[in-house]
Amino acid sequence: MNPLLLPWLEIAVVIPLLAAAPIAGLRDKLFALRACAAVCGLAFAAALFAWLAQYAGASTGTGPVLRVDELSAPLLPAIALLHLMMAMTTSNWKAESFGAARYLLSLGLRSAAFACFEPWLLVGLSLACSVPAFFDLRHARKPARLFALHMIPFAVLLTGGWALVSNGVPEVGSILLISAVLIRSGVFPAHVWILDLIENGSFSSAVLMATPMLGVYIAVRLAVPVAPAWLLSAVTLLSLTTAVYSSCMAIVQTETRRFFAHLFLSFSSLVLVGLEVHTRLSVTGALALWFSVMISAGGLTFVLRAVEARHGRLSLRTYHGLYQRSPVLAVGFLMTGLACVGFPGTLGFVSAELLIDGTIQSNLAIGLVVIAVSGLNGIAVMRAYWALFTGRRHVGSTPLPVTRAERFAILALAFLIFGGGLFPQPGMASRDRASDAVVGPPAVVAEH
Amino acid sequence: MQTDIKSVLSFASLTQVGIIVAEIGLGFRYVALIHLLGHACLRALQFIRAPSLLLDYKAVENAIGGKLPREDAGPASAWQLGFYRFAIERGYLDAILADYVARPFTGLFRGLTRLETAWMLWLNGPGQTAEPVEIVRVPAIPPVPELAEAPS
Numbered sequence: 001m002n003p004l005l006l007p008w009l010e011i012a013v014v015i016p017l018l019a020a021a022p023i024a025g026l027r028d029k030l031f032a033l034r035a036c037a038a039v040c041g042l043a044f045a046a047a048l049f050a051w052l053a054q055y056a057g058a059s060t061g062t063g064p065v066l067r068v069d070e071l072s073a074p075l076l077p078a079i080a081l082l083h084l085m086m087a088m089t090t091s092n093w094k095a096e097s098f099g100a101a102r103y104l105l106s107l108g109l110r111s112a113a114f115a116c117f118e119p120w121l122l123v124g125l126s127l128a129c130s131v132p133a134f135f136d137l138r139h140a141r142k143p144a145r146l147f148a149l150h151m152i153p154f155a156v157l158l159t160g161g162w163a164l165v166s167n168g169v170p171e172v173g174s175i176l177l178i179s180a181v182l183i184r185s186g187v188f189p190a191h192v193w194i195l196d197l198i199e200n201g202s203f204s205s206a207v208l209m210a211t212p213m214l215g216v217y218i219a220v221r222l223a224v225p226v227a228p229a230w231l232l233s234a235v236t237l238l239s240l241t242t243a244v245y246s247s248c249m250a251i252v253q254t255e256t257r258r259f260f261a262h263l264f265l266s267f268s269s270l271v272l273v274g275l276e277v278h279t280r281l282s283v284t285g286a287l288a289l290w291f292s293v294m295i296s297a298g299g300l301t302f303v304l305r306a307v308e309a310r311h312g313r314l315s316l317r318t319y320h321g322l323y324q325r326s327p328v329l330a331v332g333f334l335m336t337g338l339a340c341v342g343f344p345g346t347l348g349f350v351s352a353e354l355l356i357d358g359t360i361q362s363n364l365a366i367g368l369v370v371i372a373v374s375g376l377n378g379i380a381v382m383r384a385y386w387a388l389f390t391g392r393r394h395v396g397s398t399p400l401p402v403t404r405a406e407r408f409a410i411l412a413l414a415f416l417i418f419g420g421g422l423f424p425q426p427g428m429a430s431r432d433r434a435s436d437a438v439v440g441p442p443a444v445v446a447e448h
Numbered sequence: 449m450q451t452d453i454k455s456v457l458s459f460a461s462l463t464q465v466g467i468i469v470a471e472i473g474l475g476f477r478y479v480a481l482i483h484l485l486g487h488a489c490l491r492a493l494q495f496i497r498a499p500s501l502l503l504d505y506k507a508v509e510n511a512i513g514g515k516l517p518r519e520d521a522g523p524a525s526a527w528q529l530g531f532y533r534f535a536i537e538r539g540y541l542d543a544i545l546a547d548y549v550a551r552p553f554t555g556l557f558r559g560l561t562r563l564e565t566a567w568m569l570w571l572n573g574p575g576q577t578a579e580p581v582e583i584v585r586v587p588a589i590p591p592v593p594e595l596a597e598a599p600s
Contacts, residue, residue: 146571192568249564252557 004053009068009115012046012076015039017108024101030092036100037087043107044080051077065118070434071220072114074291074427079114079212082298083107085412086204088405089302091309099139103205106132110212119222123162126184126218127155133197133209142200150193154183162222170226177223178231184215185272186265187235188242198261203308207260207301211294213268219275220438229278236276240366243269243373250380254317256304259384260297266377267293267340270370274355275438277366282358283435288351288428292339292420296348299336299413302406303329307388310400316384319391328402330389332410337381339417341374347420350428451536453498461491 019039026032054068068076083103090098106129113125130151137144161176186194197206224232246266253259271293274286306329307314307322314320323330335346342352352374360367402410420427450456464487471480509516524532534540 143572145573146568149571192564192571195564196568196572245560248553248557249561252554252561258561 004049004056006049008046008050008053009066009076012043012050012080013066013108013112013115015043015046015108016104016111020101020104020108023104026100029095029098029100032100033087033090033092033095033098036098036103037084037090039104040080040084040087040107043111044077044084047077047080047111065121066112066115067117068115069437070430071287071437072217074430075114075212075217075294076111078291078294078298079110079208080107081412082208082211082294085298085302085409086208086305089306089403089409090204094309097139097202099136099202099205102132102135102139106205106208110208110214113214114212114217117221119162119166122218122221123158126158126214129209129214130154133201133205136201136205137197140201146196147193150183150190154180157183158218165222165226171228174223174227174231178219178227178235181215181219181223181272182235182238184218185213185239185268186210186215186242187238187269187272188245191242191246191265194265195258195261199255199257203257203301203305207264207298210264210268211298211301213271213290213294216268216271216275216290219272224275224278224438232276232278236273236366239269239272239276240369242266243273244369244376247373247376247380251376251383253380254315256308256314256316256384256388259316259380260300260304263300263340263377263380264293264297266373267297270355270373273366273370274358277359277362278439279358279362280432280435280439281354281361283438284428284432285351285354285356285358287434287438288431289348289355291427291431292342292348292351295413295416295420296336296339296346299409299417300333300340302409302413303332303336306402306406307333314388316387319386320388321390321392321394323389323394325394325396325400326389326402328407328410330385332413333389334385335414335417337385338378339421341378341381343378345418345421347417347424347427349421350424351431354428453502455538457491457494457498461487464491 016039019035023032023035023039026035050068051073054070054073083106087100087103109125109129109132113122113129116122116125134144134147134151137147157176157180161173161178161180164170164173164176166173183190183193194206194210197209227235243266246262246269250259250262250266253262267289271286271290274282274289277283307326310326311320311322339346339348342348356367356370356374359370450459464483468480468483468487471477471483505516537543
């Protein structure tokens with residue numbers, strides 16, 4: 001029997017959902033954390049097989065509800081890999097507050113949402129994905145009002161928007177849907193919920209909620225196909241404003257989490273810009289940047305989390321000189337940070353190039369702003385690197401080497417970032433095919 | 449006009465890059481390519497040789513027990529001094545950027561950060577402090593003995 005014919009997608013979705021209940025009942029929190037990491041590993045393997053099955057044309061899922069297509073095929077294993085890396089590298093002393101069941105529930109819901117083809121189910125899953133983050137904030141005894149004040153309008157606009165679109169009022173419905181997408185993607189001025197979640201919530205859970213960019217996925221599946229051109233132009237303008245604003249804010253931040261939050265917002269806005277410009281090249285670039293930012297920003301979070309676990313939350317006002325204490329983390333920071341901004345030879349390079357080419361072809365001014373945003377983000381990354389890892393000689397008596405799990409995660413990230421950067425063709429071809437879902441298949445030129 | 453060898457080589461490289469771009473603009477692409485390759489080889493050699501050249505000068509000066517003899521150019525005119533100062537300060541570009549670009553930029557966006565924080569606190573409701581997270585500030589570290597300059 002061909003192993004690729006097994007229902008890998010369903011396995012990837014169901015395993016974490018089923019495992020959440022028994023793991024919630026475990027009293028030994030350290031064992032629960034390790035079991036959670038093992039389940040994430042199984043989900044990652046299943047998602048990887050689902051991608052392979054889709055690539056080989058063997059199986060794309062069992063029905064119209066859950067299916068893998070060109071768009072979602074690489075996103076599912078990327079989401080599971082990020083969950084696996086975060087669970088694996090969580091310190092033992094954080095096991096008590098980790099919330100393994102909530103973590104697995106989030107993974108299952110997120111995987112289901114990114115493989116969902118049934119619009120109403122996608123709406124429901126998108127709303128359900130926000131619930132664990134709310135309880136994370138409550139669990140950490142942090143205020144959740146700001147989060148709720150953004151998620152409730154998101155839920156109302158998304159549900160109302162799709163109800164109108166499915167009942168034959170596409171123009172008004174698409175406005176509501178796009179508004180929901182803008183809130184979920186953290187477009188200015190609705191961006192503060194992401195800052196608040198990353199600053200006050202669990203770093204890993206907050207980033208895992210933000211980095212897969214569910215808002216962009218909702219835009220591709222539900223909003224862009226029905227949105228009129230003028231609405232897409234308005235969204236381009238808003239996203240571009242957010243990208244510029246966030247990249248400038250990232251440069252002046254004095255706290256690492258907020259620096260990361262602004263940097264991420266800038267990239268997610270660039271993805272939206274590429275989608276809404278709506279040319280084949282810009283959409284391909286945006287889809288490639290989406291995958292690249294998910295991996296690179298997820299990796300950057302992992303490094304910042306490892307730094308926090310060793311030294312606490314560090315200010316970016318002063319130099320800390322941590323390179324000598326943690327050279328592997330310094331290299332990891334530089335690698336993931338530069339991959340985010342599209343440094344040559346990394347995963348982000350070709351995506352950034354495609355996005356810039358696509359936007360310049362469509363509108364020179366937009367293209368120039370995208371270039372400026374990339375430059376500003378590069379300055380922000382290097383400034384944070386210099387503040388954290390250089391500038392002074394750090395002294396300390398306790399050895400703080402990276403753990404085996406952290407070394408594995410850094411190597412996996414290096415493999416993805418440099419592998420995708422040095423051999424970009426398969427990934428770009430896949431993103432080009434995926435852009436059919438947004439702009440339709442390319443026009444065939446008849447040969448005479 | 450520069451007083452350190454790295455600045456001299458950097459400015460010389462900038463001159464050549466300008467000429468290469470001009471050649472491209474004039475349509476002499478092959479000339480630009482040959483110029484680029486030749487310049488890259490020569491400048492790389494100069495950058496590699498520069499530290500050892502300085503060491504060679506130092507060795508010669510140590511051997512003769514004083515500075516190498518230099519040609520006396522005579523007193524400089526006011527115009528020459530002004531030009532020299534302009535060159536040594538690199539056209540005051542750093543100061544202009546710091547005063548008219550970096551400072552207004554950081555001032556504006558730090559102000560916006562404060563506004564953003566206030567907006568978040570207001571949305572989160574009463575009972576929140578202006579500093580929601582504990583930020584670790586590493587205390588000043590005493591000088592490391594092995595880095596201290598050894599007495600001659």
